[in-house]
Amino acid sequence: MSGRAEILAGLKKSLATSGEAESARKNAVAARLKDTPAGIIPARGQLPADARVALFTCMAESVQTSVEQVAANDDVPAAVARLLAQRNLPACLRIGADRNLAAMPWEANPALEVRHGPSDGKDATAVSHAIGAIAETGTLVLTSGTDNPTTLNFLPDLHIIVVSRATIHGDMEAVWSDIRQTYGKAAMPRVVNMVTGPSRSADIEQTLILGAHGPRALHVIIVEG
Known part of the structure:
Protein backbone atom coordinates (compact mmCIF):
# COMPACT_ATOMS: atom_id res chain seq x y z
CA MET A 1 0.00 0.00 0.00
CA THR A 36 -32.72 23.22 3.88
CA PRO A 37 -33.13 24.14 7.56
CA ALA A 38 -32.79 27.83 8.35
CA GLY A 39 -30.19 29.16 10.73
CA ILE A 40 -30.62 31.96 13.23
CA ILE A 41 -32.49 34.85 11.57
CA PRO A 42 -32.09 38.36 13.05
CA ALA A 43 -35.28 40.05 14.22
CA ARG A 44 -34.21 43.34 12.57
CA GLY A 45 -35.97 42.64 9.28
CA GLN A 46 -39.00 40.77 10.60
CA LEU A 47 -41.42 43.62 10.02
CA PRO A 48 -44.78 44.29 8.35
CA ALA A 49 -44.56 44.99 4.62
CA ASP A 50 -44.59 48.81 4.82
CA ALA A 51 -41.96 48.90 7.56
CA ARG A 52 -39.85 46.37 5.65
CA VAL A 53 -39.85 48.55 2.53
CA ALA A 54 -39.04 51.60 4.65
CA LEU A 55 -36.09 49.78 6.24
CA PHE A 56 -34.82 48.67 2.85
CA THR A 57 -35.05 52.24 1.53
CA CYS A 58 -33.25 53.64 4.57
CA MET A 59 -30.43 51.11 4.38
CA ALA A 60 -30.04 51.52 0.59
CA GLU A 61 -29.91 55.30 0.82
CA SER A 62 -27.31 55.06 3.58
CA VAL A 63 -24.90 53.57 1.02
CA GLN A 64 -25.44 56.19 -1.72
CA THR A 65 -28.30 54.42 -3.51
CA SER A 66 -31.21 56.50 -4.77
CA VAL A 67 -34.64 54.90 -4.41
CA GLU A 68 -38.07 55.70 -5.83
CA GLN A 69 -41.40 53.89 -5.88
CA VAL A 70 -43.85 53.58 -8.77
CA ALA A 71 -47.34 52.15 -8.83
CA ALA A 72 -46.96 49.56 -11.59
CA ASN A 73 -44.58 48.01 -14.13
CA ASP A 74 -45.96 50.30 -16.83
CA ASP A 75 -44.61 53.30 -14.92
CA VAL A 76 -40.99 52.12 -15.01
CA PRO A 77 -39.97 53.39 -18.50
CA ALA A 78 -41.18 56.91 -17.70
CA ALA A 79 -39.31 56.82 -14.38
CA VAL A 80 -36.14 55.75 -16.19
CA ALA A 81 -36.55 58.53 -18.77
CA ARG A 82 -36.99 61.12 -16.01
CA LEU A 83 -33.91 59.90 -14.17
CA LEU A 84 -31.71 60.08 -17.26
CA ALA A 85 -32.98 63.59 -18.03
CA GLN A 86 -32.39 64.75 -14.45
CA ARG A 87 -28.82 63.47 -14.56
CA ASN A 88 -28.22 64.87 -18.05
CA LEU A 89 -27.39 61.40 -19.38
CA PRO A 90 -27.98 60.04 -22.90
CA ALA A 91 -31.47 58.55 -23.32
CA CYS A 92 -29.99 55.15 -24.12
CA LEU A 93 -30.01 52.02 -21.99
CA ARG A 94 -29.41 48.29 -22.15
CA ILE A 95 -31.57 45.48 -20.77
CA GLY A 96 -31.50 41.70 -20.96
CA ALA A 97 -34.29 39.33 -21.97
CA ASP A 98 -36.13 39.53 -18.64
CA ARG A 99 -39.84 39.05 -19.36
CA ASN A 100 -40.86 41.58 -16.69
CA LEU A 101 -38.75 44.28 -18.31
CA ALA A 102 -39.72 43.22 -21.85
CA ALA A 103 -43.41 43.63 -21.04
CA MET A 104 -42.96 47.27 -20.00
CA PRO A 105 -44.07 49.97 -22.49
CA TRP A 106 -40.64 51.25 -23.49
CA GLU A 107 -42.01 52.23 -26.90
CA ALA A 108 -44.27 54.77 -25.18
CA ASN A 109 -41.12 56.80 -24.53
CA PRO A 110 -39.77 57.30 -28.09
CA ALA A 111 -36.87 59.36 -26.80
CA LEU A 112 -35.45 56.25 -25.13
CA GLU A 113 -33.17 54.00 -27.13
CA VAL A 114 -33.36 50.49 -25.68
CA ARG A 115 -30.67 47.95 -26.53
CA HIS A 116 -30.83 44.29 -25.61
CA GLY A 117 -28.35 41.66 -24.46
CA PRO A 118 -25.14 41.69 -22.41
CA SER A 119 -23.05 44.83 -22.19
CA ASP A 120 -19.86 45.22 -24.18
CA GLY A 121 -18.59 47.88 -21.78
CA LYS A 122 -19.76 50.84 -23.88
CA ASP A 123 -23.17 51.31 -22.22
CA ALA A 124 -23.65 54.27 -19.88
CA THR A 125 -26.87 52.90 -18.36
CA ALA A 126 -28.33 49.45 -17.76
CA VAL A 127 -31.63 48.29 -16.31
CA SER A 128 -31.92 44.96 -14.50
CA HIS A 129 -34.71 43.15 -12.67
CA ALA A 130 -33.86 41.83 -9.20
CA ILE A 131 -35.31 38.55 -8.02
CA GLY A 132 -35.52 40.04 -4.54
CA ALA A 133 -34.09 42.40 -1.96
CA ILE A 134 -32.94 42.24 1.67
CA ALA A 135 -34.38 44.93 3.91
CA GLU A 136 -31.94 44.61 6.80
CA THR A 137 -28.96 45.52 4.60
CA GLY A 138 -30.48 47.42 1.65
CA THR A 139 -29.21 44.72 -0.70
CA LEU A 140 -30.50 43.79 -4.17
CA VAL A 141 -30.25 40.15 -5.28
CA LEU A 142 -29.79 39.37 -8.98
CA THR A 143 -29.44 36.00 -10.68
CA SER A 144 -27.28 35.49 -13.76
CA GLY A 145 -28.44 34.43 -17.21
CA THR A 146 -29.73 35.88 -20.45
CA ASP A 147 -32.67 37.48 -18.61
CA ASN A 148 -30.37 39.73 -16.58
CA PRO A 149 -26.78 39.40 -17.87
CA THR A 150 -24.16 39.78 -15.16
CA THR A 151 -22.26 42.28 -17.33
CA LEU A 152 -25.07 44.78 -16.67
CA ASN A 153 -24.20 44.64 -12.95
CA PHE A 154 -20.62 45.76 -13.47
CA LEU A 155 -19.90 47.56 -16.75
CA PRO A 156 -22.33 50.50 -17.17
CA ASP A 157 -21.75 53.69 -15.19
CA LEU A 158 -25.36 53.86 -13.96
CA HIS A 159 -27.20 50.70 -12.92
CA ILE A 160 -30.96 50.90 -12.49
CA ILE A 161 -32.50 47.94 -10.69
CA VAL A 162 -36.22 47.26 -10.70
CA VAL A 163 -37.60 45.21 -7.82
CA SER A 164 -41.12 44.23 -6.88
CA ARG A 165 -42.31 45.42 -3.48
CA ALA A 166 -43.57 41.89 -2.76
CA THR A 167 -40.04 40.46 -3.09
CA ILE A 168 -38.43 42.79 -0.54
CA HIS A 169 -37.83 40.40 2.33
CA GLY A 170 -36.51 41.01 5.80
CA ASP A 171 -33.54 38.68 5.53
CA MET A 172 -31.24 36.84 3.14
CA GLU A 173 -32.70 33.43 3.99
CA ALA A 174 -36.12 34.40 2.63
CA VAL A 175 -34.58 35.52 -0.66
CA TRP A 176 -32.72 32.21 -1.01
CA SER A 177 -36.01 30.43 -0.42
CA ASP A 178 -37.53 32.40 -3.32
CA ILE A 179 -34.58 31.48 -5.56
CA ARG A 180 -35.02 27.78 -4.76
CA GLN A 181 -38.72 27.95 -5.53
CA THR A 182 -38.14 29.83 -8.78
CA TYR A 183 -35.33 27.70 -10.18
CA GLY A 184 -35.57 24.40 -8.33
CA LYS A 185 -32.64 22.79 -6.56
CA ALA A 186 -31.52 20.92 -9.66
CA ALA A 187 -31.32 24.05 -11.81
CA MET A 188 -30.01 26.86 -9.64
CA PRO A 189 -28.53 29.93 -11.38
CA ARG A 190 -24.82 29.81 -12.00
CA VAL A 191 -24.22 33.13 -10.25
CA VAL A 192 -26.15 35.11 -7.66
CA ASN A 193 -24.97 38.71 -7.26
CA MET A 194 -25.80 40.66 -4.11
CA VAL A 195 -25.53 44.40 -4.72
CA THR A 196 -25.41 46.88 -1.85
CA GLY A 197 -24.88 50.39 -3.17
CA PRO A 198 -22.68 51.50 -6.07
CA SER A 199 -19.17 50.15 -6.44
CA ARG A 200 -16.68 51.74 -4.06
CA SER A 201 -13.16 51.38 -2.77
CA ALA A 202 -11.03 53.15 -0.17
CA ASP A 203 -7.90 51.07 -0.72
CA ILE A 204 -5.76 54.06 -1.70
CA GLU A 205 -5.04 56.35 1.27
CA GLN A 206 -8.49 55.53 2.70
CA THR A 207 -10.11 57.88 0.18
CA LEU A 208 -13.55 56.66 -0.88
CA ILE A 209 -13.87 56.34 -4.65
CA LEU A 210 -17.17 55.41 -6.28
CA GLY A 211 -17.13 53.25 -9.40
CA ALA A 212 -13.89 51.48 -8.57
CA HIS A 213 -15.02 48.05 -9.74
CA GLY A 214 -18.47 48.71 -11.18
CA PRO A 215 -21.21 51.35 -11.53
CA ARG A 216 -20.63 54.77 -10.03
CA ALA A 217 -24.35 55.16 -9.35
CA LEU A 218 -27.14 52.80 -8.35
CA HIS A 219 -30.84 53.66 -8.61
CA VAL A 220 -33.61 51.38 -7.38
CA ILE A 221 -37.19 51.47 -8.65
CA ILE A 222 -39.62 49.68 -6.35
CA VAL A 223 -42.78 48.57 -8.14
CA GLU A 224 -45.83 48.58 -5.88
CA GLY A 225 -48.08 46.44 -8.03
Whole structure:
Protein backbone atom coordinates (compact mmCIF):
# COMPACT_ATOMS: atom_id res chain seq x y z
CA MET A 1 0.00 0.00 0.00
CA SER A 2 1.31 3.44 -0.95
CA GLY A 3 1.66 6.23 1.57
CA ARG A 4 -1.25 8.09 -0.01
CA ALA A 5 -3.53 5.06 0.10
CA GLU A 6 -2.54 4.40 3.70
CA ILE A 7 -3.41 7.97 4.73
CA LEU A 8 -6.79 7.83 2.94
CA ALA A 9 -7.54 4.46 4.50
CA GLY A 10 -6.79 5.89 7.93
CA LEU A 11 -9.08 8.84 7.32
CA LYS A 12 -11.85 6.55 6.09
CA LYS A 13 -11.51 4.39 9.17
CA SER A 14 -11.55 7.35 11.56
CA LEU A 15 -14.67 8.74 9.86
CA ALA A 16 -16.40 5.37 9.96
CA THR A 17 -17.28 5.67 6.27
CA SER A 18 -18.50 2.13 5.81
CA GLY A 19 -21.41 -0.09 6.74
CA GLU A 20 -24.27 1.27 8.84
CA ALA A 21 -22.32 4.37 9.86
CA GLU A 22 -21.83 5.41 6.22
CA SER A 23 -25.53 4.86 5.48
CA ALA A 24 -26.48 7.08 8.43
CA ARG A 25 -24.13 9.81 7.22
CA LYS A 26 -25.58 9.73 3.72
CA ASN A 27 -29.12 9.87 5.07
CA ALA A 28 -28.26 12.85 7.25
CA VAL A 29 -26.76 14.74 4.30
CA ALA A 30 -29.75 13.91 2.07
CA ALA A 31 -32.20 15.08 4.74
CA ARG A 32 -30.37 18.37 5.22
CA LEU A 33 -30.28 19.06 1.48
CA LYS A 34 -33.96 18.26 1.17
CA ASP A 35 -35.22 20.30 4.11
CA THR A 36 -32.72 23.22 3.88
CA PRO A 37 -33.13 24.14 7.56
CA ALA A 38 -32.79 27.83 8.35
CA GLY A 39 -30.19 29.16 10.73
CA ILE A 40 -30.62 31.96 13.23
CA ILE A 41 -32.49 34.85 11.57
CA PRO A 42 -32.09 38.36 13.05
CA ALA A 43 -35.28 40.05 14.22
CA ARG A 44 -34.21 43.34 12.57
CA GLY A 45 -35.97 42.64 9.28
CA GLN A 46 -39.00 40.77 10.60
CA LEU A 47 -41.42 43.62 10.02
CA PRO A 48 -44.78 44.29 8.35
CA ALA A 49 -44.56 44.99 4.62
CA ASP A 50 -44.59 48.81 4.82
CA ALA A 51 -41.96 48.90 7.56
CA ARG A 52 -39.85 46.37 5.65
CA VAL A 53 -39.85 48.55 2.53
CA ALA A 54 -39.04 51.60 4.65
CA LEU A 55 -36.09 49.78 6.24
CA PHE A 56 -34.82 48.67 2.85
CA THR A 57 -35.05 52.24 1.53
CA CYS A 58 -33.25 53.64 4.57
CA MET A 59 -30.43 51.11 4.38
CA ALA A 60 -30.04 51.52 0.59
CA GLU A 61 -29.91 55.30 0.82
CA SER A 62 -27.31 55.06 3.58
CA VAL A 63 -24.90 53.57 1.02
CA GLN A 64 -25.44 56.19 -1.72
CA THR A 65 -28.30 54.42 -3.51
CA SER A 66 -31.21 56.50 -4.77
CA VAL A 67 -34.64 54.90 -4.41
CA GLU A 68 -38.07 55.70 -5.83
CA GLN A 69 -41.40 53.89 -5.88
CA VAL A 70 -43.85 53.58 -8.77
CA ALA A 71 -47.34 52.15 -8.83
CA ALA A 72 -46.96 49.56 -11.59
CA ASN A 73 -44.58 48.01 -14.13
CA ASP A 74 -45.96 50.30 -16.83
CA ASP A 75 -44.61 53.30 -14.92
CA VAL A 76 -40.99 52.12 -15.01
CA PRO A 77 -39.97 53.39 -18.50
CA ALA A 78 -41.18 56.91 -17.70
CA ALA A 79 -39.31 56.82 -14.38
CA VAL A 80 -36.14 55.75 -16.19
CA ALA A 81 -36.55 58.53 -18.77
CA ARG A 82 -36.99 61.12 -16.01
CA LEU A 83 -33.91 59.90 -14.17
CA LEU A 84 -31.71 60.08 -17.26
CA ALA A 85 -32.98 63.59 -18.03
CA GLN A 86 -32.39 64.75 -14.45
CA ARG A 87 -28.82 63.47 -14.56
CA ASN A 88 -28.22 64.87 -18.05
CA LEU A 89 -27.39 61.40 -19.38
CA PRO A 90 -27.98 60.04 -22.90
CA ALA A 91 -31.47 58.55 -23.32
CA CYS A 92 -29.99 55.15 -24.12
CA LEU A 93 -30.01 52.02 -21.99
CA ARG A 94 -29.41 48.29 -22.15
CA ILE A 95 -31.57 45.48 -20.77
CA GLY A 96 -31.50 41.70 -20.96
CA ALA A 97 -34.29 39.33 -21.97
CA ASP A 98 -36.13 39.53 -18.64
CA ARG A 99 -39.84 39.05 -19.36
CA ASN A 100 -40.86 41.58 -16.69
CA LEU A 101 -38.75 44.28 -18.31
CA ALA A 102 -39.72 43.22 -21.85
CA ALA A 103 -43.41 43.63 -21.04
CA MET A 104 -42.96 47.27 -20.00
CA PRO A 105 -44.07 49.97 -22.49
CA TRP A 106 -40.64 51.25 -23.49
CA GLU A 107 -42.01 52.23 -26.90
CA ALA A 108 -44.27 54.77 -25.18
CA ASN A 109 -41.12 56.80 -24.53
CA PRO A 110 -39.77 57.30 -28.09
CA ALA A 111 -36.87 59.36 -26.80
CA LEU A 112 -35.45 56.25 -25.13
CA GLU A 113 -33.17 54.00 -27.13
CA VAL A 114 -33.36 50.49 -25.68
CA ARG A 115 -30.67 47.95 -26.53
CA HIS A 116 -30.83 44.29 -25.61
CA GLY A 117 -28.35 41.66 -24.46
CA PRO A 118 -25.14 41.69 -22.41
CA SER A 119 -23.05 44.83 -22.19
CA ASP A 120 -19.86 45.22 -24.18
CA GLY A 121 -18.59 47.88 -21.78
CA LYS A 122 -19.76 50.84 -23.88
CA ASP A 123 -23.17 51.31 -22.22
CA ALA A 124 -23.65 54.27 -19.88
CA THR A 125 -26.87 52.90 -18.36
CA ALA A 126 -28.33 49.45 -17.76
CA VAL A 127 -31.63 48.29 -16.31
CA SER A 128 -31.92 44.96 -14.50
CA HIS A 129 -34.71 43.15 -12.67
CA ALA A 130 -33.86 41.83 -9.20
CA ILE A 131 -35.31 38.55 -8.02
CA GLY A 132 -35.52 40.04 -4.54
CA ALA A 133 -34.09 42.40 -1.96
CA ILE A 134 -32.94 42.24 1.67
CA ALA A 135 -34.38 44.93 3.91
CA GLU A 136 -31.94 44.61 6.80
CA THR A 137 -28.96 45.52 4.60
CA GLY A 138 -30.48 47.42 1.65
CA THR A 139 -29.21 44.72 -0.70
CA LEU A 140 -30.50 43.79 -4.17
CA VAL A 141 -30.25 40.15 -5.28
CA LEU A 142 -29.79 39.37 -8.98
CA THR A 143 -29.44 36.00 -10.68
CA SER A 144 -27.28 35.49 -13.76
CA GLY A 145 -28.44 34.43 -17.21
CA THR A 146 -29.73 35.88 -20.45
CA ASP A 147 -32.67 37.48 -18.61
CA ASN A 148 -30.37 39.73 -16.58
CA PRO A 149 -26.78 39.40 -17.87
CA THR A 150 -24.16 39.78 -15.16
CA THR A 151 -22.26 42.28 -17.33
CA LEU A 152 -25.07 44.78 -16.67
CA ASN A 153 -24.20 44.64 -12.95
CA PHE A 154 -20.62 45.76 -13.47
CA LEU A 155 -19.90 47.56 -16.75
CA PRO A 156 -22.33 50.50 -17.17
CA ASP A 157 -21.75 53.69 -15.19
CA LEU A 158 -25.36 53.86 -13.96
CA HIS A 159 -27.20 50.70 -12.92
CA ILE A 160 -30.96 50.90 -12.49
CA ILE A 161 -32.50 47.94 -10.69
CA VAL A 162 -36.22 47.26 -10.70
CA VAL A 163 -37.60 45.21 -7.82
CA SER A 164 -41.12 44.23 -6.88
CA ARG A 165 -42.31 45.42 -3.48
CA ALA A 166 -43.57 41.89 -2.76
CA THR A 167 -40.04 40.46 -3.09
CA ILE A 168 -38.43 42.79 -0.54
CA HIS A 169 -37.83 40.40 2.33
CA GLY A 170 -36.51 41.01 5.80
CA ASP A 171 -33.54 38.68 5.53
CA MET A 172 -31.24 36.84 3.14
CA GLU A 173 -32.70 33.43 3.99
CA ALA A 174 -36.12 34.40 2.63
CA VAL A 175 -34.58 35.52 -0.66
CA TRP A 176 -32.72 32.21 -1.01
CA SER A 177 -36.01 30.43 -0.42
CA ASP A 178 -37.53 32.40 -3.32
CA ILE A 179 -34.58 31.48 -5.56
CA ARG A 180 -35.02 27.78 -4.76
CA GLN A 181 -38.72 27.95 -5.53
CA THR A 182 -38.14 29.83 -8.78
CA TYR A 183 -35.33 27.70 -10.18
CA GLY A 184 -35.57 24.40 -8.33
CA LYS A 185 -32.64 22.79 -6.56
CA ALA A 186 -31.52 20.92 -9.66
CA ALA A 187 -31.32 24.05 -11.81
CA MET A 188 -30.01 26.86 -9.64
CA PRO A 189 -28.53 29.93 -11.38
CA ARG A 190 -24.82 29.81 -12.00
CA VAL A 191 -24.22 33.13 -10.25
CA VAL A 192 -26.15 35.11 -7.66
CA ASN A 193 -24.97 38.71 -7.26
CA MET A 194 -25.80 40.66 -4.11
CA VAL A 195 -25.53 44.40 -4.72
CA THR A 196 -25.41 46.88 -1.85
CA GLY A 197 -24.88 50.39 -3.17
CA PRO A 198 -22.68 51.50 -6.07
CA SER A 199 -19.17 50.15 -6.44
CA ARG A 200 -16.68 51.74 -4.06
CA SER A 201 -13.16 51.38 -2.77
CA ALA A 202 -11.03 53.15 -0.17
CA ASP A 203 -7.90 51.07 -0.72
CA ILE A 204 -5.76 54.06 -1.70
CA GLU A 205 -5.04 56.35 1.27
CA GLN A 206 -8.49 55.53 2.70
CA THR A 207 -10.11 57.88 0.18
CA LEU A 208 -13.55 56.66 -0.88
CA ILE A 209 -13.87 56.34 -4.65
CA LEU A 210 -17.17 55.41 -6.28
CA GLY A 211 -17.13 53.25 -9.40
CA ALA A 212 -13.89 51.48 -8.57
CA HIS A 213 -15.02 48.05 -9.74
CA GLY A 214 -18.47 48.71 -11.18
CA PRO A 215 -21.21 51.35 -11.53
CA ARG A 216 -20.63 54.77 -10.03
CA ALA A 217 -24.35 55.16 -9.35
CA LEU A 218 -27.14 52.80 -8.35
CA HIS A 219 -30.84 53.66 -8.61
CA VAL A 220 -33.61 51.38 -7.38
CA ILE A 221 -37.19 51.47 -8.65
CA ILE A 222 -39.62 49.68 -6.35
CA VAL A 223 -42.78 48.57 -8.14
CA GLU A 224 -45.83 48.58 -5.88
CA GLY A 225 -48.08 46.44 -8.03
